[in-house]
Amino acid sequence: MADQIRLIQVGAGGMGKGWLRNLAANPDVELVGLADLDLATAEAAAADHGFTGIEIARSLTELLDRTDADALINVTTPDAHRATSEKALDRGLAVLCEKPLAESVAECRSMIDTAAAADRLLMVSQSRRYVRTLYAFERQLAELGRVEQLSCEFFKAPHFGGFRDQMDEPLLIDMAIHQFDLARKLIGAEPVSVRCRSFNPSWSWYAGNAAAEATFEFENGAVFSFVGSWCAPGLETSWNGRWRASTAAGTAIWDGDHEPVAETADGTELAAEVGDEPEGIAGSLAEFVQALRTGSTPQSEARTNINSVAMVEAAVRSSRLDATVSLQPAA
Numbered sequence: 001m002a003d004q005i006r007l008i009q010v011g012a013g014g015m016g017k018g019w020l021r022n023l024a025a026n027p028d029v030e031l032v033g034l035a036d037l038d039l040a041t042a043e044a045a046a047a048d049h050g051f052t053g054i055e056i057a058r059s060l061t062e063l064l065d066r067t068d069a070d071a072l073i074n075v076t077t078p079d080a081h082r083a084t085s086e087k088a089l090d091r092g093l094a095v096l097c098e099k100p101l102a103e104s105v106a107e108c109r110s111m112i113d114t115a116a117a118a119d120r121l122l123m124v125s126q127s128r129r130y131v132r133t134l135y136a137f138e139r140q141l142a143e144l145g146r147v148e149q150l151s152c153e154f155f156k157a158p159h160f161g162g163f164r165d166q167m168d169e170p171l172l173i174d175m176a177i178h179q180f181d182l183a184r185k186l187i188g189a190e191p192v193s194v195r196c197r198s199f200n201p202s203w204s205w206y207a208g209n210a211a212a213e214a215t216f217e218f219e220n221g222a223v224f225s226f227v228g229s230w231c232a233p234g235l236e237t238s239w240n241g242r243w244r245a246s247t248a249a250g251t252a253i254w255d256g257d258h259e260p261v262a263e264t265a266d267g268t269e270l271a272a273e274v275g276d277e278p279e280g281i282a283g284s285l286a287e288f289v290q291a292l293r294t295g296s297t298p299q300s301e302a303r304t305n306i307n308s309v310a311m312v313e314a315a316v317r318s319s320r321l322d323a324t325v326s327l328q329p330a331a
């Protein structure tokens, strides 16, 4: 692969602009094309981020015909993730797709099969895995031993407008995927069942359910409980949520932003070692580049990330059925 990895990006909306800033700041990659259904949005976003002379198009197909790229950054809305990613994989590109990989486990499976047939990497950008204070939390947990009880409180009150306001389950599908995915990382195992109740508070400005409570059991016996809302004004948590992990040796808590705090059973405080790793989408881009260059398997490669989508799907199902739902972990 050439020194710089040649990228095209599809989607130039809110997050697409964040990706353009991210690509502009990374010397390992070169953006050669940008597409959006709204051509004017793509043109303006490219110009605003200093990308002159790149191909601009309305569709991925047009971009693929006009460029010779190594990989696609897929920042379209979730409903377009599968078709967009599969088209690029079929044409021999690796894909870094925004979360959620797709809106259903069935769609994820199709994408994984397409990537396997094309022999190309399909990775998901789970940007909330890349947080320096989270790494410090993980280092404390490594000292404390196996996490058997993990909880996350997530309470925010954003007014987005756009696709989230119309979704049936905006919190579970578009947001809780981050916390469910982090629970897999922190517990270091895959979930086997969930009991969930999602609902919409009377004052909600969302059409669908903006609040939920879910309890997952993991294959190693650990339990993860999530309580959250996207319409909870006042005393909001961080965007990562507020976490607490219990082990036989002690407890660690992380507010999602600042240095975590940990204490052993005898009251000894564990230091928080905060490093200088790349954070957020800069972290996922760095891991994608590393995987393309070395063949390493990224932590959110689609074949394992599907388990995070499965958690969301099973939580939605549990709420609809008013019953515990089993999960069959993949990979």
Ligand SMILES: NC(=O)c1ccc[n+]([C@@H]2O[C@H](COP(=O)([O-])OP(=O)(O)OC[C@H]3O[C@@H](n4cnc5c(N)ncnc54)[C@H](O)[C@@H]3O)[C@@H](O)[C@H]2O)c1
Pocket: 010, 011, 012, 013, 014, 015, 016, 035, 036, 037, 038, 041, 058, 059, 060, 075, 076, 077, 078, 080, 084, 098, 099, 100, 125, 126, 127, 128, 162, 163, 174
């Ligand atoms: N990691 C994070 O923290 C984070 C934060 C926000 C959004 N996201 C994710 O990023 C993705 C995009 O979200 P957003 O907020 O930018 O949405 P958005 O609606 O602001 O932008 C999406 C853009 O994609 C374009 N688009 C949709 N389908 C397309 C297609 N088939 N071909 C070309 N263009 C197409 C739309 O025209 C729009 O401009 C979603 O998957 C979302 O969940 C992630």
